[in-house]
Amino acid sequence: MEQYGQWMWKDGAWIEPTDANTSIMTHAIHYGSGFFEGIRAYHTEEGPAIFRLREHLERLVRSCAYYHVTLPYTVDELEQATMELIERNGFEACYIRPFVFLGTPWQALMPTAETKVHVAISCWPLGEYFNKTVGIRAKVASYRRVSSTMMPMQAKAASNYMNSQLLKGEALRDGFDEAIALDMNGNVSEASVANIFLVKGKTITTPSLDCSVLDGITRQTVMQLAREAGYEIVERHIGRDELYVADEIFLTGTAAEVTSVIEVDHISIGGGIQTVATEMLTRYREAVTGQLPEHRDWITFVKSAVKE
Structure with a gap:
């Protein structure tokens, strides 16, 4: 302990x-x-x-x-x-x-x-959840993400994560680092414990919330940082086939931060390019450490706030 x-x-x-x-x-x-x-x-x-x-x-x-x-x-x-x-x-x-x-x-x-x-x-203490330098390999899972018509997927409820365990476990047993889930309609949803983004040129697309997606706080943060960096952000339904032809794919989450997905179902994504993911990770780490003056309100400094 x-x-x-x-x-x-x-x-x-x-x-x-x-x-x-x-x-x-x-x-x-x-x-x-x-x-x-x-x-x-x-x-x-x-x-x-x-x-x-x-x-x-x-x-x-x-x-x-x-x-x-x-x-x-x-x-x-x-x-x-x-x-x-x-x-x-x-x-x-x-x-x-x-x-x-x-x-x-x-x-x-x-x-x-x-x-x-x-x-x-x-x-x-927590180290790196994923290897961000190399990037990770993912597979589209056979299990679907639970529908919000069955359970409120905007809740971080412990019971929801039994679904995530099935997704992640299947991916690891099959030799991958992570799973990508589809929703009940076959649209891309999210990874086991992270949101997903696809890059095409200067457009970054992410599944809309009606695809059984948790509106992650890191997701919200990266979307804002990306807009400030000049990218167009689109929230919509994404088909599975769009994964394979993206310029880049990356995941976001508190533990994952911003992690590049360089391969999906044994298909290389954009030749392993991580340009946008690296840019977003850099901006994100500046934000979380209080280096962006315009976003200092995102930070709570412990030593200045604890009561004597």
């Missing part, structure tokens, strides 16, 4: 990672009733810089609301707990995981008014 630092925050209290236990009769274990976020803090000369912290926590609240779960803490309280957690653990950079789950008591599928809503936050 050393990788998680000395402290975690759970239900308003500071606990050691070895004490982060819960009952096997927890509702979330039996029915998947959990909600989470993935957030990153980056090392800067001004202290750890948390990227778009408030937007992530506000989405956590929305994810819970889809399932009629009310958090017992405000966004302000969760912000403060997150900053103090990083400071207590002494991390200069880390991955942050706020998590909400339904506990006990439970007797059936639906929780009762007495079922406790737990909120926890942990953090740990």
Whole structure:
């Protein structure tokens, strides 16, 4: 448990990672009733810089609301707990995981008014999720992305990620790094835990939200940065065949940041060119470390914000 630092925050209290236990009769274990976020803090000369912290926590609240779960803490309280957690653990950079789950008591599928809503936050150092220098190889998965007519795909609900496990597992077993899912209508949706973008000339296209796509915060960020760099951004339905003839493909996500896809289904994409992906990654890392004055409001610096 050393990788998680000395402290975690759970239900308003500071606990050691070895004490982060819960009952096997927890509702979330039996029915998947959990909600989470993935957030990153980056090392800067001004202290750890948390990227778009408030937007992530506000989405956590929305994810819970889809399932009629009310958090017992405000966004302000969760912000403060997150900053103090990083400071207590002494991390200069880390991955942050706020998590909400339904506990006990439970007797059936639906929780009762007495079922406790737990909120926890942990953090740990995180290296590269993908090899961004080389780029990654992907395959179009046989499993489809769950339709938003079945479950709210704008919620980062733990249950949604069983679908992602199937996608990723198939890709890894078949010798690829990542999976690309199609929606129920055969349109390109997203990767297992990342959004997808296709480049053609000066146009960058990404699946529209009605393709079972999570409106990722990194997705929103890269779209804005790309527009500022002079690219046209188009959100629409994308056919599978368009993947193979793109100039470039890249993925975006908190862990993935901006990662180039150089091959799909054994077909080389644009000869392995990563020009736009590299440009977007450079701009993104400038943004997350507070180097873009026009976007300093995206950053929460831990040392300047933690209460004494």
